[in-house]
Amino acid sequence: MKLVSSAKRYANDETGSISLLLVFLFLVVAISSLVVIDIADAYLAKRQLVQIGEASAQSGARQIDINRYYSQGLVNNGLGFQQVPIDCNSAVLKSQQFLFSNTLRGNQIFMTGWSCVDEKLELRIRSEIRPLIALPIVNSIYGNRFLIYAKVIATSAVR
Numbered sequence: 778m779k780l781v782s783s784a785k786r787y788a789n790d791e792t793g794s795i796s797l798l799l800v801f802l803f804l805v806v807a808i809s810s811l812v813v814i815d816i817a818d819a820y821l822a823k824r825q826l827v828q829i830g831e832a833s834a835q836s837g838a839r840q841i842d843i844n845r846y847y848s849q850g851l852v853n854n855g856l857g858f859q860q861v862p863i864d865c866n867s868a869v870l871k872s873q874q875f876l877f878s879n880t881l882r883g884n885q886i887f888m889t890g891w892s893c894v895d896e897k898l899e900l901r902i903r904s905e906i907r908p909l910i911a912l913p914i915v916n917s918i919y920g921n922r923f924l925i926y927a928k929v930i931a932t933s934a935v936r
Contacts, residue, residue: 808912815908819923822881822906827927829879829886830902834931837872838898840864852895860896860932868898881925882906889926899930 842864851859869891876886881904890901905922 830929833872833875834929837868838931840868865893
């Protein structure tokens with residue numbers, strides 16, 4: 778009888794329940810902040826990839842098609858200014874050389890596609906980074922790396 782009454786008192790006693798709630802909330806906040814840190818890091822890596830890609834596209838867009846330039850002159854794009862024709866083969870080669878000489882956090886940057894028309898060079902590039910914090914939840918969704926893609930465009934304008 779005494780055992781049953783002490784068990785009832787123990788079941789109704791709420792001493793320490795705040796401690797359990799605080800521990801649970803702390804774990805939720807800690808895990809959420811780690812996930813946010815990984816997402817912010819991936820965003821910063823994408824910004825870095827876009828900056829490298831823009832520099833690569835701009836270096837490629839400087840490759841002038843001299844034969845077309847001297848035979849046809851500047852290209853009129855209808856936007857109020859004229860542009861210099863780009864030599865597409867050497868522009869893509871120069872862009873690839875620039876990408877090979879740069880890395881994103883120690884990982885190679887790959888050109889997955891490109892298009893070049895008259896005065897416009899468009900590159901599609903990708904790289905990968907490892908998450909700062911390897912959480913099992915994030916690893917199950919993304920694996921142990923984030924693939925980051927970017928599309929950049931450069932033109933050769935004369936103003």
